[in-house]
Amino acid sequence: MDLSYTEDQKAFRAEARDWLAQHVPAQPLKSFDTQEGFLQHREWEATLNEGRWGMVTWPEELGGRACDLIEWLIFEEEYYRVRAPLRVNQNGIFLLGPTLMEYGTEEQKARILPKMASGEEVWAQGWSEPNAGSDMAAIRSTAVLDGDHYVINGQKTWSTRAVWADWAFCMFRTDPDSQRHRGLTFILVPLDSPGITVRPIPQLDGLPGFAEIFFDNVKVHVSNRLGDEGAGWSVAMATAGFERGLMLRSPARFQETARRLVDLYKENRASADNDPAVKEAVLRAYMEAESYCLSTYQTACRLTQGGKIGAESSTNKIFWSELDQNMHATAMNILGARAELLPHAPDASGVGRWLDGWLFSQSGPIYAGTNEIQRNIIAERMLGMPR
C-alpha cells in the first residue's frame, strides 16, 4: 500500500488542471435540457475532445490517453473541482462506449466511437418501456429481421437526452415466442430514422430531460446490432455494470457537493444551528463523501491489478444516491425559507444551484436500477440470501 501519487500522476493532474483552467467556460452553460444548452454542451464535448480530454481512459487512436482508472479519478477530481460542464453524452461515453469496446465489431468501433468522443453524435439509452421498468425482462417492443434490416415497432420511455440526441442504444425482442431474458437483442438506432416519433417528457424542473420514443416500422441495418441476436440481455448487463460500477458517478462530484455544503453551513451558521440536526448532517456529508472516495480508489486499485468487480458494486449506487439526496436535503434546511426560490427570483440571494441539485437528487435512487432492486441484488448475490 502506498497512498501517494506518483510523479507521473502528479504531472497528469497538473496538465489537466492547466488545460481546464484555460478552457472551462467562465459562465455556466445553460441546462443541456434546453435546445440552446444542448448545443453549448455539444460544443464543449468537441473542445474536450480536441484537447484529448474527452475520454481519458480511451485508447490514443480514439482521441483518448489510455489512462488507467487512477488517472481517470484524478481527471474527474480536477474536472469537478472547477465545476466544468456536465457531460451531455454521458450515456454514450460512460455506458455504450465501454460496452462497444467489449462487444462491438471493429467496423462498429471505428464508425461509432470517434463521433461519440467528439460529441458529434450524442447517445440516448432506450431500454425502459411503459410496462418494463424495474422488470426490464418484460420488454415487448419488437425487432424483426427482414433481409439486411430489422423492422422495429413499439415504444421506449424515460430515455434521457433523447429529445435532441442523435442515436439511441436500445433493447428489443427479436424472438416473438421468447420469454423474459431470452430473445432480446441490443440494437443501435439513428433517431432520425423514418417512423420514429420522439415525445419530450418534462421532468421535475419542467425541462424535457427525457422522452418517449415511438417506433412505427422503423428500418435499421443489421450492422447496428451489438452482439448476437438473442444475446441482448448479457450485453445489457455489461452496460448496467458500467452504470452501477465506477464510471457513471465518480467520487469527485460528491466531494465537491460536500465541500460546498460545508461552506454553505459556515456562511449561514447562526440560523443553521437552530436545527441541531444540521451540523451533524454536514459532518456526515463530509465523512460519507470521503468514504466514497476512499472506497472507489481501493476498488480502482484492485481492478487495475487485475481484480474483478463483483456483486458488491451494487452497494455503490445506493451509497452515492442516498448521500446525494441527504446532502441536498441538508442544503435545503440551511437555506430555510429561501430554499424553494428559483435562482433568478429577485430575493433568492445565496441560493446557488442547490435547488436544481435537490431536484435531480430525487432521481438518483430511481434511475440505473432502483435502490430496491439493488438491495435485492445485494441480498441475493452478495450475501447469498434465498430468492
Add this chain to the structure above:
Amino acid sequence: MDFTFSEDQLLFRESVRDFLLNEVTPEKIRASWEMEDGRDPALWQQIAEMGLSGITVPEEYGGLGMNELDFVLLAQECGYVALPEPLVHTALVAVPMLKELGGDLAAQWLPKIATGEAKVVVGLEQNLLVEDAHTADLLILQKGTDLFIVTPDQVTLRHNESIDPSRKLYAVEIDAAVEPFATGEQAGALASAALNRGALGCAAQALGLAQRMIDITVEYTGERQQFGKPIGSFQAVKHAMANIAVRLEYAKAPVHKAAYAISQGQSVAVINVSHAKLMACEAAKLAAKNTIQAHGAMGYTWEVDLHIFMKKAWALANTWGDTGFHKARVADYIFSDDAQLGAGTTF
C-alpha cells in the same frame, strides 16, 4: 497510488483467520465467561507462538517488526471472532506506546510481550476504565495531565462488570507515593497517540463484528421457516441485511486509510481515525440492530450467539473516544479555516 494489501498481508490474514476460527469459538468464549479472570493463558501462549503478541514489537526485541497497517486486517479478524484476549490492545496500543517511550522500558518489556510472558495495558482519561488491568504486568495510565507507569503492586483495582462478559474493566487507583513518569505536553502527546491507536483498533474490530453478525443471520434466516418459506426470502428481511452490507462496504476503506496514515505518521491520521471509527462502529451498530430483528425472539436470548458480537459492537462504539469525542474532532477540522476539503484533497 496503491490502495491494496500485499500478497503477504493477505496470506497472513488468512492464516490468522483460520487459527482464530478454530480456537475462538462461541463455545470457548462462553466457557471463558465462567473462568475466574475470563482469560485463557493457553490461548495467549498460542497467540504469542504465532508471533501475534509481538507483531508490532521490533525484530531486535524478538517481534515481527510489523506496523499498524500490517495489523489492521488481523484486528478485523479479532473482531470477527470477538476475541476476548487483549491482542488488539497489545499490538496497537501497548507496544507502540512502549516503542515511543523507548529506553529501558522498551528493552525490558517488549521482549516479554513478544514471548507472551508479560502483558502491558494502557488506560487513558478517555477510557473511564482500564481494559484487562487484572492480568497486566505493567500498566501505563493517564491521570489528568500526567502519565504513570506502574506495576500491579502499586495499584488497587476495582472491577466493573460490562454487559459484554468478555470485557474486563477496572477502575485503577495508583498508590499515593508513586510519581508520574511524564507530565504536561510529553504525557499528552503519548496519550493522544495511544487514543488514536485504540480507536483504530475499535474501528477494525467493528468491521469484523458487523461481518460476523451478517454471516450468522444469513445462515439463520436461510433455515428458519415461516409461512412455508425461509424468512430470508422475505424482502423486508433482505433489505435490512442489504442496508448493513452497504454501510459496512463503505466503512472498510476509511479504516484502512486510517491504519496507513498512522503507520506513516501523517498528521491527518487524527481525522482519519475518527472518521473510520464513526463509520465502522455505525455499521456495526446497524448490524446489531437489524440482525437481532431478523432473529425474532431468538435474538433476544442469551443462548443464541448473536449477542456475543452485538454487545462487543455496542461497547466499542463508545470506548477509546465516544461518538461525541470523535464527531467533535472531525467537525472541528472541517469547519476550521484551513481544512482541506473537496475533490483531490483526500490523499
